[in-house]
Amino acid sequence: MLKVILVASGKGGTGKTSLTAGVGAALAANGHRVLVIDGDCGLRNLDIVLGMSDRVVYSFADVAGGMVQLADAMARHPVYETLYLLTAPVRLPALSERGMDQLAKQAEQAGFDYLIIDGPAGLPAEMSFLAHIATQAIIVTATDRACVRGAERCARTIEQEYCIQRIRMVLNRVRPRLISRGRSGNIDDAMDEAGLPLLGIVPEDEDLIACGNSGTSIIAAKKHGAARAYQNIARRLDGERVPLMKI
Ligand SMILES: Nc1ncnc2c1ncn2[C@@H]1O[C@H](COP(=O)(O)OP(=O)(O)OP(=O)(O)O)[C@@H](O)[C@H]1O
Known part of the structure; x- marks a missing residue:
């Protein structure tokens, strides 16, 4: 059965796209x-x-608007043959819940196991249409208090307004040295402040920036750091029990 996961955050630039x-x-x-x-x-x-x-021509709004079928709009990843992308429109489109339902239905019929939505920062108007088809959410946040507070607000709204019950948090850009010197919020404090279960932690990893710029998959490039963290998160989404990585 298709799992539809919304990736969201309170503040911008927390690492949702990565x-x-x-x-x-x-x-x-x-x-x-x-x-x-x-x-x-x-x-x-x-x-x-x-x-x-x-490789991208059509956006998810074209599919949700009925202008093109998902099968014709999605683009296949050059390395991972079972990974497909549907991009965003360049301007804010007129969306409908019915159109988004059609999109999710086509994804299910096409045999996808996962539909992951890289959401916008905060809670702009289009969020309600993206959240409408989601069955679970991942809130991505840094460990600093302001960012965690934004994550908590975002999670609460997603739960109350869009009725998504399964919401988990990923702490990104975790820097153990700063935490041990007391200069960055620690993992327990962030969990207490956000009141969310932890899906994973991703260490600060400068290779991510280089990979993002060159369009190289971090998963293909290395096995440790952020790549390992993403692998662990993928396995947990799949229902495996994977201990938190030591960083
Ligand atoms: N764990 C990490 N270590 C180092 N850099 C990171 C990490 N995660 C993300 N970044 C960098 O932070 C920047 C913002 O990340 P990203 O674009 O994934 O955030 P976003 O939440 O999608 O942003 P927006 O809210 O603008 O959509 C990028 O340059 C990315 O490479």
């Missing part, structure tokens, strides 16, 4: 059929991080 690309590639590398959608209307960049800018 996580969507990394976890999507990890799930595909583990044999799943994965459709990733860039939900950041007007500010799309998942195609760049996936190295697929030259």
